Amino acid sequence: MIIFLTGLHSGVRYFLTLIFLCGIYNTYAQKQKADSLEKLLTTAVNDTTKVILMWQMADAVSMYQPDTALKTVQQALFLAKRIKYTEGESRSLGITAEVFRKIGNYPKALDFNLRKLKLEETRQNQYNLASVLMNIGIVYVFQEEYREGLKYYFQADSIITTYNIEPFKYHIALNVGDAYYRLNMPDSAYNYFNKSLQIARQLGDGDFIGTSMTGLAHCYLTEDDYPFALLNYQTALKYLSAANDDDIFCEAALGLSRLYKRMNKMDSAIHYAGISLSVAKKDGFLTHELDATEMLVDCYKETRNIDSAFTYMQQVYKLNDAINSRDKIKEVQIISSNEQLRQVEREEEKRIALKERSQQLQLLFIGIFIPIFFALTIILSRINIPIRVIKGLGIVSLLFFFEYLTLLLHPYVLEITHHTPLLEILIFVVIAAILIPAHHRMEHWLIEKLMDNRSKVHNRKLKLLKVQQEDINGNE
Known part of the structure; x- marks a missing residue:
């Protein structure tokens, strides 16, 4: 099926x-x-x-x-x-x-x-x-x-x-019918195969029509309704042949062979089993070839044609060996595919780990840079450079600090909100409501301290100059 x-x-x-x-x-x-x-x-x-x-x-x-x-x-x-x-x-x-x-x-x-x-x-x-x-x-x-x-x-x-997804209507009906047929529920299978046939006729697709009729024929054969099974198999073969669907054609031909065998028409059973075998050989359908060959063995045994039965039995052994070899190759492919997937996923994990390490190093560098930059600003405030430069450096150092805080908080916010945009923006609004006023207060405080520090240094220099001048005057 x-x-x-x-x-x-x-x-x-x-x-x-x-x-x-x-x-x-x-x-x-x-x-x-x-x-x-x-x-x-x-x-x-x-x-x-x-x-x-x-x-x-x-x-x-x-x-x-x-x-x-x-x-x-x-x-x-x-x-x-x-x-x-x-x-x-x-x-x-x-x-x-x-x-x-x-x-x-x-x-x-x-x-x-x-x-x-x-x-x-x-x-x-x-x-x-x-x-x-x-x-x-x-x-x-x-x-x-x-x-x-x-x-x-x-x-x-x-x-x-x-x-109303039209492209799938035929296929879902066909697949449900197939599953019911495998569960040995021919009545339910018939209903869905028949539904798929009606859709196939509306589409005018000969391949689909032949496929659905093959399913219906299987149901009729299971129910021993030979006339309708015969009609559906024969009609299906015409559609499938015209559509060049050799896969389902092999299945329908073999189904017709089984039908004729039940009807005790061995010549017809052998004829259609031979057709299925011929097409299966041409296209390399090993399973269809094995099924057709086993059918021919049974038919020749029924007719007591021992030589032909023995000949086809030898072919059955060869086909079983070929299928077993293919299955072993498939087992190796499965093991290989699992290992290949593991290696590919491992490479991706390494790439992600390397990226995360790079990000962590960058954050570490920024974390070290900010206090160094802040200390540099304080040192420069003691040097005789323009006041606007000191103010600018103070503002920049604070901007670095607050942006760094936002950068650190961002991954945790994403994790908490599960990447929900509405929740993300609400949390960041709350954070901004806290950080922005804090930033302004700290900015004023820092600039005031820097200016105060600069004034103290300047006053000490003036005081020192005054003392030196007094000493010079006293010596004179």
């Missing part, structure tokens, strides 16, 4: 089987797109543009270079956070989740989708919210947690219906 994964950007979609991951787009075209995006990225100056290009490039290479995709999209995510580009952060989280899902790392895919959900719940973008809820449901379905998947599907469906 098929699952529709909501596209992470407009115009791109993926149909996926539960076991074998297979994108419908052309890999060569994606490589060309990735090369073009990389060239644009090298000349990009604006940070927002860089984020957009990076997540788009990661999406383009995710099918054939998941490691590169993961590294690129993480860079996009960190940059988006630094420049507070929320849409870029959301897109990057979604692409990261999709890369992990493609390599079979479902826990990480779920983790990043949930991070995106948390972000989208604070925004007003209902399209993005519905999309991420659907994708969370899909990850649960891939983990065979169908009821948990349905919970998120229904949340997405509620948003799609409330806000």
